[in-house]
Structure formats: structure tokens, C-alpha cells
Amino acid sequence: MTRRGTARVQGYALLAAVSLLAALALRRPEVAVVAAPFALLLAAGTSFSAEPRIDARLALSTTRTLEGDDVEAELALDPGSAIGRLEVRLDLPDDVELVEGRRAFSLALRAEARPVPLTLRCARWGVFDVGRLALRATDVFRLVVWERSLDAPVLLKAYPRLEPLRRVVSATETQAFGGNEVSRRPGDGIEYADLRDFAPGDRVRSINWRATARRQRLVVNQRHPERNTDVVILVDSFVDLAAGDRSTLDDTVRAAATLATRYLERRDRVGLVGYGGILRWLRPGMGAAQRYRLIETLLETGVEPTFTWRDVNLIPARVLGRKAIVIALTPLVDPRFVTMLEDLRARRFDLVVIEIDPSAVVAPGPGRGGALARRLWLLEREVLRGRLERAGIAVGRFGDAASLDEALEGVRTFRRYATRARV
């Protein structure tokens, strides 16, 4: 621990020294008598103070939580000997609130371990180091101070809160594994598809006896099998528009976590691509383990400023499969991401765009010029949406005006009519 004297040391020494010198100069012993208590205090305080041995650890009841949920924690203080006064300062990240307890407090410690209960709350998703502490111990006379900072990382992961979502968007193509999506191809399943003539190997229970009676030959039912699909969630991390405690990146990550969870519940394979200053991806996978991998990757999402244009070819084919539905979450602000979307569509990927509406976080400028500029900006965004829809990309808007459910409903409606138009 770093040891230093407090301001009292200099003050007492100055008073004692000046008093003694004055007593000598004026030849008055009473002035020296005034110096005596200060000198004695100085001698006693600096001589008999021993460095305290303090061990402090912050333990969390859980290392994973949801944003906005409380986490119980305990700060264990273990002094080797009694300490007159110990000041503790918790250096918590900005997004971590202290629900119970104080960030800075002082206490007198006996020579025994003492737990200090705390309750933390993460205001937003992310990975937070809550283990940084500053300790300051003073002796009884408050002449000597020992200081120490503890930097042992204690990571708390706050997962994004899920948005309410009842139905997801179905992919055009299915995969070979069993799932919840009705495939277009005939096979073994529940949904009725068609009739065909009996072939050797067909099951007797699949014979349609009415059709057989009509056609005078054995006819069997064909059904649509339930298959899973591949889903790739494409997150735009080029830009984050924020105002107060709202930000487009927060909404993007929450929407991505919600979609990933819902698709994984349907036994679909879900992958993730973070497209921005840092290009990162996660191969499609299934199950609870994949959900944790996806969420942990999303927690690392952040905006890294860059002027580089990135090509979609950089994303491996095993991540961005041809039959996968690609759901892009973007505020449609950065032209690089828009160009990439058009590139994907031109390569005939099954693409859906969920626009993270930034109009709520972008305030209009002052005066009439500011209001006019905002109107022009909103019109430009309408034009961009129209351009994407003419290219066959369904665009749903998620924000203050529309929930994720409503955004996906708009996408489903567009895809339904767009599909009919193609036929």
C-alpha cells in the first residue's frame, strides 16, 4: 500500500516548530508549552502507526444477469488488524447502478472479516468489470494514510432484454433437419401436400382410400415435412445514434437477441454476422449452447469507427449459406451497409431488413432550417426504403412507432404479396 502523511502532519509540525522558535526568540516558556501537545501528537501518530493488511474481494451472486435486473453482491473486507478508519470507493462503470449500498463509504474495522452487502443493477446490456476498488486506511490520529487500488477483474455480463415477439418470418427454403417449418417439398409430415400413385415402399397408412376408390388404383397422400431453416442475423455496427439512454445499437442488439432466441426455439440454425468497423461472425448452430454463444457475441458488439468499405465476399460461405434467410438489423444510415444489402439481394439471397428507426433519437436542428432539414432527411429515408422494396427486399420498421412484432408483420405481408407477384 502507498503510505503518505495527511495535511495534519504538516500542520502540526508547522505549529510545533513555529511555537518552539517563537518561545526561543521571545524567551517565553508558555509558547513552548503550547507546542508540546502538537509535538507529542506528531511523535505518537507517526511512530506507532503500522501498515494495515487488508484483503478486499467483491463476490457476485451470479455472473450473468438480464439488463435491468438486480444482482446481489458482497464486498468481503478482511483486515489483519483493527483499522481506525477505512474508506472504500467502488469504481463502477457508468452503466452499473448501485441499488443498495454506497459507492463511497467509510467504516471502522476490528481485526475480523466483515462483509458489506451490495445490490447492483446493469442499466443496459454489456460486459462490465465491477471489481475495481480503491481503499484508504487512516490511523487513529489521522496522521498517516495508506492507499491501495484493487484491479482484480470481476466480470458481470448483462444480457439484453428480449422484445415481445409472437411470430417470426419464415425462410423461403428449408434445410434437411427436422424443425418447425413446413417445407415446400413433399415428404413425411402432417401438412397435406398432394396425391400421387402408390409406389413400392409406401406405407399402407398413407393410402388415400377415397381417391383410390375414385381412380381405381392405389393413391397415397403426400405431405409437407417439417424442417428447420438456416437464419443469419446481420447486425449493422457501422454507426450508433444515441440520445440520452436510447440508442439504435441497443435496439439492434435487443432485436437480434429476440430473433435469435425465437428461431432457436423452433430448432432452426442461427448464425450471426456483425458488419461494421470490425467484421465478426458466428457459424449457424442449434440449441441452448448456440444461444449463449450468440448472446455473448452480441455483448461484444460496439461501434468501431472506420472508413473502410467491406465486401460481402469476406463473409465465409459456411456462415452465409445460400438457402439461409438473412435478417439485417440496421438504422439504414451508413451507405456501406445499404450497398451490402443491395449486393446480397443481387446475389439472390433471401433477405429481410428490419429498420431500427433512428428518428426518435435524432432531434431536429434549431429553427425553420433545422425542421426543414429533418423533413428532407425523413423523405430521403422513405426514398431509400422504396428503393430497397423495389429490389425485392422486405423492410419492416422497428422503433417507438412500431414494435418488433409489427415490423415483422409488415415484412411477412410484403413477402406474401411479393411472392405472388413473382408467380
Added chain:
Amino acid sequence: MRAGHGVEHAGLRVAAVAVVGLVLVLAVGVPGLVPVPFLLVGGVYAAQLVADDAPLDAAAPAFAAGLVVGVELAYWSLDERDGAKGEPGDDLRRSAYVAGLGVAALLVAAVVLALVDAVRARGLGVDVAGAAAASLALLAVVLFARGRGPAG
């Protein structure tokens, strides 16, 4: 007031300046300047002693105790700016400590005054002893100021 009127009026003015100075120091929050107003008050006391020229002032221990309590209270008010709130009962314990410090200062000063009265020595030896004590006090300040850093 035993001193002459001139010294008395000057002393009152200096004491008033010291009080105002102390209030300013506490308001601005500069711990290094806390001793200055108390040195001024001490100077007024010393001037009164010289002006009175009495053999030995029996009120010296009370003055010393008052000075110690005043200095400690001044530092306490600056400590409170730190923002680290204490436990319930901390203020009471601190008040008891300051009161105890005052009593201890009174006793120590009284013992020293009694010793001085008993010895009543003058001459080079006493002067040397006083100079040595003052030098030791200054040396302690210098050593402590230079001794900042990791302990052990």
C-alpha cells in the same frame, strides 16, 4: 485584558483577521493553509505575554488545548468534504475523540508547564534544548514529506 490598550486593540484586529482567514480557508478547502490562522492567534497570545511580562501564565495549558481542538475541528470539516460517508455513530465517536484530544492536550500542557515552573532554568543549555526541539520538529516534517511512497 492585561496588555496595554494598543496591544489589546491590535490583538483583537489580528484575531478577527485570523477568524475570517480560517473561514475562507475552510470555504475554499485548502488543508495546507489551516495552520496559518491559528499561528496568527498564537502570535497574538505571544504578544500579550511579552507585553504583560508576567513570570508564568497559568492559562497556557487552556490556550494549548483550545488550539488543538480548534485545529482538529478545522481538519474535520475539511475531511467531511471527501464524500465517504461514515457509519451511524461516526460523528459521535469523532466528537468524543476531539474532546478527548482536548483534555489530553490540557493535561500534557499542564504537566509541561509544571515542569517548566519547577526547573525555571535559563541560559545557554535551555536555549540549545529549545533549538534542538524546534529543529527536530522541522526535520520530522521534511522526512515525512520525502517519505511518501509505497510502504515496505
